[in-house]
Amino acid sequence: MPDFFYEDFVVGEVKAFGSHTITEEEIVTFAREFDPQPMHTDAAAGAKSVLGGLSASGWHSCAIMMRLICDGFLLRTAGMGSPGVTENSWLAPVRPGDVLTLRRTVLEARTSKSRPEMGLVTFKFELVKADKTVAVSQTCLIMIGRRNPGARLA
Amino acid sequence: MPEPVEIGRLTFTEAEIRRFAGAFDPQGFHVDPEAARQSPFGGLVASGWHVVCAWMGAFVRAHPSAADSPVDHPSVIAPVGVGFGLQGLEWKAPVRAGDTLVFFTQVLEARASGSRPGWSVFHRRNSARREDGVEVMAFELRHMAPDPAPGRG
Numbered sequence: 001m002p003d004f005f006y007e008d009f010v011v012g013e014v015k016a017f018g019s020h021t022i023t024e025e026e027i028v029t030f031a032r033e034f035d036p037q038p039m040h041t042d043a044a045a046g047a048k049s050v051l052g053g054l055s056a057s058g059w060h061s062c063a064i065m066m067r068l069i070c071d072g073f074l075l076r077t078a079g080m081g082s083p084g085v086t087e088n089s090w091l092a093p094v095r096p097g098d099v100l101t102l103r104r105t106v107l108e109a110r111t112s113k114s115r116p117e118m119g120l121v122t123f124k125f126e127l128v129k130a131d132k133t134v135a136v137s138q139t140c141l142i143m144i145g146r147r148n149p150g151a152r153l154a
Numbered sequence: 155m156p157e158p159v160e161i162g163r164l165t166f167t168e169a170e171i172r173r174f175a176g177a178f179d180p181q182g183f184h185v186d187p188e189a190a191r192q193s194p195f196g197g198l199v200a201s202g203w204h205v206v207c208a209w210m211g212a213f214v215r216a217h218p219s220a221a222d223s224p225v226d227h228p229s230v231i232a233p234v235g236v237g238f239g240l241q242g243l244e245w246k247a248p249v250r251a252g253d254t255l256v257f258f259t260q261v262l263e264a265r266a267s268g269s270r271p272g273w274s275v276f277h278r279r280n281s282a283r284r285e286d287g288v289e290v291m292a293f294e295l296r297h298m299a300p301d302p303a304p305g306r307g
């Protein structure tokens with residue numbers, strides 16, 4: 001039985017979750033598979049790159065944010081998948097040793113007439129570094145089961 | 155406007171779906187076949203981020219080699235450059251073990267960077283289709299990429 005249902009996500013609520021310290025080995029391993037640009041797989045190339053030092057693939061940052069979303073609340077939530085991401089911005093490089101946390105803002109919540117068993121919650125997710133710099137900002141929709149399917153909400 | 159160009163294909167296996175999701179998106183329907191059977195998906199499905207990251211791997215590998223350029227040229231260090239962001243990412247259909255996805259990119263707009271000589275700014279529509287033609291994922295990407303070294307491209 002999940003702890004959290006659609007009804008538990010209150011528009012306007014802001015919460016912080018988790019922490020992940022990213023290592024050079026993780027950055028290189030991910031990039032070899034999914035973004036094999038020398039900038040992301042080799043420290044010397046990273047230093048000469050436009051980012052000014054070895055930095056994680058932006059897709060790696062998104063994947064780490066997804067893990068923080070899962071561990072923070074989604075694995076305890078009646079999640080039913082996601083139709084997509086409205087917008088995702090890479091705002092600052094993520095480097096070895098960065099401590100990353102998730103900031104979650106509930107932007108919107110609406111029920112579905114055609115699918116009364118669920119609601120659609122729009123979140124703003126931000127991947128935040130220890131110095132409070134926002135590395136990734138994303139607006140993401142998640143389908144979440146309702147505690148009392150079909151009940152009318154005010 | 156240029157047509158979508160195929161940049162690669164990948165068959166998703168159950169082991170790979172569970173490996174990616176185990177690391178980054180361990181929701182039951184991505185990692186546990188039994189939980190997945192009882193989920194709204196009715197079976198194991200790949201994480202949407204797995205599909206997007208596999209698209210990126212194909213995009214980088216499909217980029218023309220700059221092997222005979224100077225080793226510290228930006229087109230060698232970062233062939234497809236850096237992303238600013240994406241818009242309208244849609245996960246349109248589940249991707250299951252055994253599905254082979256065909257990855258595409260389409261240039262919507264390309265122009266020289268105003269602030270960084272030797273770089274260009276691209277706006278693309280990227281997508282993945284199953285072999286039966288059903289589009290399972292699409293997004294728009296804005297990124298800047300280095301122009302090829304002089305005398306190349």
